[in-house]
Amino acid sequence: EIVLTQSPGTLSLSPGERATLSCRASQSVSSSYLAWYQQKPGQAPRLLIYGASSRATGIPDRFSGSGSGTDFTLTISRLEPEDFAVYYCQQYGSSPSFTFGPGTKVDIK
Amino acid sequence: EVQLVESGGGLVQPGRSLRLSCTASGFTFGDYAMSWVRQAPGKGLEWVGFIRSKAYGGTTEYAASVKGRFTISRDDSKSIAYLQMNSLKTEDTAVYYCTRSDTAMVDFDYWGQGTLVTVSS
Numbered sequence: 707e708i709v710l711t712q713s714p715g716t717l718s719l720s721p722g723e724r725a726t727l728s729c730r731a732s733q734s735v736s737s738s739y740l741a742w743y744q745q746k747p748g749q750a751p752r753l754l755i756y757g758a759s760s761r762a763t764g765i766p767d768r769f770s771g772s773g774s775g776t777d778f779t780l781t782i783s784r785l786e787p788e789d790f791a792v793y794y795c796q797q798y799g800s801s802p803s804f805t806f807g808p809g810t811k812v813d814i815k
Numbered sequence: 816e817v818q819l820v821e822s823g824g825g826l827v828q829p830g831r832s833l834r835l836s837c838t839a840s841g842f843t844f845g846d847y848a849m850s851w852v853r854q855a856p857g858k859g860l861e862w863v864g865f866i867r868s869k870a871y872g873g874t875t876e877y878a879a880s881v882k883g884r885f886t887i888s889r890d891d892s893k894s895i896a897y898l899q900m901n902s903l904k905t906e907d908t909a910v911y912y913c914t915r916s917d918t919a920m921v922d923f924d925y926w927g928q929g930t931l932v933t934v935s936s
Contacts, residue, residue: 738919738921739921739922741921741922741923743860743923749928750912750926750927750928750929751852751860751912751923751926752926753922753923753924753925753926756917756921756922756924762924763924794859794860796860796922796923798920798921798922801876802876802920803862803876803878804850804852804862804922805862806859806860806861806862807859808859809859809860
């Protein structure tokens, strides 16, 4: 089973700053099978990025995804107040199975 | 607008059963695979299982942690997906989210608001 590791665990930034979140897989993952989600307190997760780099419907262009193989990145170009949340990466693997990373919390500095 | 509404959560004793429902609207339910994802209190996300659309055989897949205890089914005429949970354990305590899988069935493009299941004596 592929294990996803996210870093950092917590990222403390100010509005307007750039956020760079990392997701590392224990084995190579097809770029088509890597997604990112945002979860705010008390809410369900929301799909942000699929296929490693494609934005989901309605997602602002300040969110971007990149990477391949075992290293993937979610970048938020300029943090808005509503972007402070927990972010999860997720991969689809054979069997089939789905695994999530432990999450990165982006909080206000 | 795509909407997924879970129901059926609550407090249940270890070893007992519970059935969750997910009522969908805003899309052609029968065309999509549906998944369940759970989140224990203060923890991360864990995939539970999914059911393919009838076009892909309507078959199911489960996480190892629930295989043999949980069963997912669907009623396309009512646009409802079900999660039957048997032999519940305290570690099954979580918010259970119903999700729609994208057309490639590799991620989850819409989520319900979740329903809390608490397994405790």
